[in-house]
Amino acid sequence: MKKKYFVIVIISFFTVAFFLLLNYLQPLRADDFGRANTDTLAKGLIIMVHSIQVDYMTWTGRVSAQALIYLLMSKKYIGLSLFLVNLINSIAFYVFMLLSFKIVTSDRGNILSKDFIVFSFFFVFVFYQTGFIANILWKTGAIQYFWGLTLLIIVYYFSIVKNKSSLVLGIFVGSIIGLYNEIFVCVSILLCLAYFFERVTSKKVINDTVVAFFVSCAIGGIILVAAPGNYARLEHISSGTHSSLLQNILRLIYEIIFTPQYTLILLVMIIVFFILVFTNKNVKKITAIIYSVTLLLSLFVLVPVAKSYDLNQRVLIIYNTIFFIASYMLIYNHSSLFINYLYRALNKLALVFVIMLIIQLYLILNISLCFYKFEQKRNVLVSQYKQIGITDLNLPCISAYISPTVFVDDITPDKNVYNNQAYADFYGFKNVTCKTVC
Template sequence: MSLFIIFIFKIVTRNKYSLASKDFIIYSFFFALMFTWTGFIGQVIWKTAAIQYLWGYTILIVLYYYLIIENKSFYLISLLGGLFIGLYNEQFVAVLLLFCLAYFIERKINNKIINKGILFFLTGLLIGGVILIAAPGNYVRMDQMSNDQSISLLSQLIYFIHIFKYNLWPHTLIIAWIFILYFALAISNKNNKKISIVIYSLALITVIFVMAPLAYSYGIQIRLMLIYYIIFFIAMMQQFYDNQSIAVTTIYKAFKKIHILFLIGLLIIMGVMGSAYYSIYKFNQNRQKLITELHNKNIENITIPTFELHGEAQPYGITFEAITCDSNNTNNQAFAAFYGFKTVKAEDC
């Protein structure tokens, strides 16, 4: 997580500021606000045991820094990094493929040199993607998705736009608002070429629709949103730090003057999230005691309380798979099997 935070800071500021600067405090506040409120940190902490998500995102961020910001090549590392990331999932491959294409098109139109390291990364990415799709067992998941694909692509897109617009968790519209901020910052920056703004703006919009087939089959799940939270946050913050317009420069200077308020805000955010996780810890301790008591009483069909904090089942920044009122729910069945019960369901149903 430390590498993830630090390298995003180095990317958005183009390595102009140190970790001991006021800029890092300001950046840390917005990072914490974005990645706790959306549930990103809660999700990657939960998923890290599977050696997924956070590790892949961190490798991608580090590669981006050296290949794009520092303009290094690192052919072998780029190839292996692309291969590793390509083995993650089809969404990962498709999103990065579109951004690589946008990069090549933008460089070609503006007569800029293409970093060969990106070519090696793309090669590894495609190889990894092919291996992923051809891997034994992957057909089971693909067949499950194909059962939902009899509806036309247009209908899927319309459905996706609808659920994207009205979805409350995970947060989806925050992506739209961040894009608006990114676009406003980009067009106000005189150093940006209009064609570059158009290309990368279209890329940002297009990659969102990569998850349309997945969302149609499984709904919009938070794991589908993680990569978008990263990409859009970096795009917006990078344009903020690159922008030399009078308005943005004035805002930037004002932020530095009140950096102590950002530090206080950062501490509050981390305190709220830490408190939520401690509450989960206490809840799990009490639940373990209850499970022991139920086993001692030889009760096989059990009813247990669900986690809530201040009346919320999904408190700030937390990803928590709770027991439901349906004993046939997958989570309920897994819980019952793990703890040796026949059935389990939530209280107060």
């Protein structure tokens, strides 16, 4: 028994340590510099409050997400900031992965099993290939997207899988998510409504945690959506271009279908989900219809995104998570003899999946090392320029797009764009331009 727990501890430690290494290797990018320049830890909480107030009126109503990043990212104490963010993010990733496994196996799965090996491979494959991992290594992406997603996973696990009630947990997470992100709010509320409707139709008890989460999330969501900054931001990004609702919906559908670098795996998971949910006799037809319609409708939450700017990986994070977990759950608990046979066959190939998992981890680590080495060399140039008093820099930079598995968002040749201005302010220069070298 002691040996079993020791192995579990080793696996858990390796997961956290490996992701901590990836976080350490990830350089600061874009909004990381802008948020750190606010320097809340050095200037006091009043600066954070003022910044959130300005953001609410002019840029975004994401109060809880903005508060977290203003509080944790500080220019003066950047070493401490990065240590805290990297550590929290690594632990969050472990919790996210572990609870996702517990959810798909209905809490019956064991870390020391072939089930976990196969799950780990597909987990890493899907979230690496969709750019999920690359985006949550980005400090801003982690704080403003991934941490909220992890909280949602925690609430789902304890309220639905474990069927435990905690008003405190529901109110706490609901309040954070309600003020966290418009997409998260809308998707969460839709899923809660689907849950309530399904429970009423099947005459089952509604969990108090979900009720508390729904109410607090809805209240926070009203405050978030009412923020004048949301509309100012979308208007600014869309350059004042006006289009009808139908045009925006058609644009969204077009982007989902014709941007395979971002949506191909998601589309495959959506198709797999619909096939499995309606062929699984373990799932009541009314339940299948309710959740299928809800998940389909949830995609149209992205209509404002499609109107203002192209789809990107971070706005799809919650959808990749939902459809991955839902599809895998249906595979694990399917009534079909063929699906069960296929799953057992995959388990027999556990050793092959271990090898393929290691290869994937190597690829992820290798690209992270490449970016880290590039950034270290550029930092040497920055230090040299500061020593000789140069205020207008021309630095090497990375191509705007390399692959869907990589998050770049580097400085650009244009000194006037936000990324360049934030970078220059952070390092104390007047202007920064760059020349693409890779």
